[in-house]
Amino acid sequence: xxxxxxxxxxxxxxxxxxxxxxxxxxxxERPLPASNAVSTGPVxxxxxxRAADNRIQFVLTPRHLQLLDDLCYQVRRATRYKLNRSxxxxxxxxxxxxxxxxxKHIRSEEDLREQIRxxxx
Numbered sequence: 001x002x003x004x005x006x007x008x009x010x011x012x013x014x015x016x017x018x019x020x021x022x023x024x025x026x027x028x029e030r031p032l033p034a035s036n037a038v039s040t041g042p043v044x045x046x047x048x049x050r051a052a053d054n055r056i057q058f059v060l061t062p063r064h065l066q067l068l069d070d071l072c073y074q075v076r077r078a079t080r081y082k083l084n085r086s087x088x089x090x091x092x093x094x095x096x097x098x099x100x101x102x103x104k105h106i107r108s109e110e111d112l113r114e115q116i117r118x119x120x121x
Contacts, residue, residue, distance in 0.1 A: 095120060 060068070068085055075083040099119040106112050 068088060071088060072083045072085060075081060096116065096119070101115050101119060106115055
């Protein structure tokens with residue numbers, strides 16, 4: 001069997017294109033909610049297509065990258081749908097949109113993991 005390097009599969013060699021269907025528009029400032037809800041209001045259809053304006057970078061460990069790439073690879077292998085990394089991250093973030101997180105209890109990454117685990121289960 002031909003084993004790939006950690007975090008690499010045949011479909012991960014091409015990077016996601018986040019610059020699809022974008023145009024420059026001004027965003028209005030929204031006040032933070034008074035409650036502990038993560039959401040700051042509904043997202044309009046234009047906001048979802050402005051990927052270039054909202055581009056961010058973050059660091060993943062090799063293990064996290066492997067899990068993310070393997071998920072994308074297995075979905076494509078099973079369904080032929082080309083799920084990309086950004087879609088996975090956005091879907092996970094959206095799961096937190098209307099959840100109540102006790103912010104006062106989060107003092108470390110491990111605390112954050114535990115709180116997310118509790119609200120999603």
